[in-house]
Amino acid sequence: MPDTTERRPYHHGNLRTDLLDAAERSLRARGAEQLSLRDLARDVGVSHAAPRRHFADRRALLDALAESGFRRLGEQLRAAVDEIGDEDDLPARLHAFASAYVRFATENAALTELMNSSKHRPGATAVAEAAAATFGQIGDLIKEGQERGELEGDDPAETGLVIYATVLGITSMLNSGMIEPARLEGLVGTAVTQFLRGARPAEPR
Amino acid sequence: MPDTTERRPYHHGNLRTDLLDAAERSLRARGAEQLSLRDLARDVGVSHAAPRRHFADRRALLDALAESGFRRLGEQLRAAVDEIGDEDDLPARLHAFASAYVRFATENAALTELMNSSKHRPGATAVAEAAAATFGQIGDLIKEGQERGELEGDDPAETGLVIYATVLGITSMLNSGMIEPARLEGLVGTAVTQFLRGARPAEPR
């Protein structure tokens, strides 16, 4: 028996995905700053230069991580909204959206920070597109609301962006320790409520 | 002649402040990630281990930077609000507050990102306190508004946090390239307007 471990083939097979998996674990455990390519290579059982075949750069790997993060976030947001069966209940859907975002951001704090970080590749349109697709969803929600007359206002995309930014800001403050977790629930509630009050047509009922 | 440069005294005199200044320049030029202690030491003309006498750690220096950032931001916000002479014009004051925040965050993008980063020292209460003091200001603004009956709502601190989070989120999205600079102005406007509409007492006049 030549080596103690079972014979590992020269070609790993799916290094790229395995690296991303390891990267996500590392991200969760120690944050983006501490993430080391060589560390990941060791985790996966491959030489220190192997990752370079799949990611030109440390940044490139982080960008890939961010992009997949946006995709997953997008799915979860969509699922949360769709789960509210009643298509007419805009408040409920908005609330579901916000809650889902907050849940994702707290369960994946380091990932979320990475996604919102400014240091993406200059040319990396992929992550920007994924981000746009993600928060474009809420624009659709708003538009529907406006078409049914539940909301007024100008540009639905603009209105959507504002509420998206609000939730993003809340989670950012939470993850940076500026607000206590206990206040989260209430904060999101008032944010959505305030927003709906502000966006409803002039005459109440 | 022993050295070409004029005789530099063994003791630098005010290394700490000079390091922080150099750090801020580096931050502005190349971001927090690229900031290197040895680089700063070279900039200031001191040996690579000298910074350690003033900052136990790279993190410690970044924390100090963040803390001073919060202090400066706080001053600018206060000044902007005070500049609106009319104490009764809450919308104007709110708008001034938001605009001042956005200006700071765009003019000091990397610093702002650092301030909102989650990776502060576990024990570093200083930065947390500075942050709290900063966005506590808006709570006061809200409270005044409520006392004069211009606003309704529950906890003024909570309401204040929501609007603060909104502006923070908008600038975060801007700095990470999710929204174009051109939309900034409009976004902040609708954010404040929406907020005021949502927070005003039930019967419009």
Next chain:
DNA sequence: CGGTGAGAGTAGACACTGGCAACATTGTTG
């Protein structure tokens, strides 16, 4: 005075990192 610490800066070492180049091993395909 004059010596003696404590504070502040220096020099060197260590373990680590990301990136590069040259080489080795595969799977594929003409």
Next chain:
DNA sequence: CAACAATGTTGCCAGTGTCTACTCTCACCG
């Protein structure tokens, strides 16, 4: 089956943060 493109490997380099041991200076105290 030979050539080739992918994919991994080894070795190297410049840089970094941190630690330890040493040196310089100044202020204070006997």
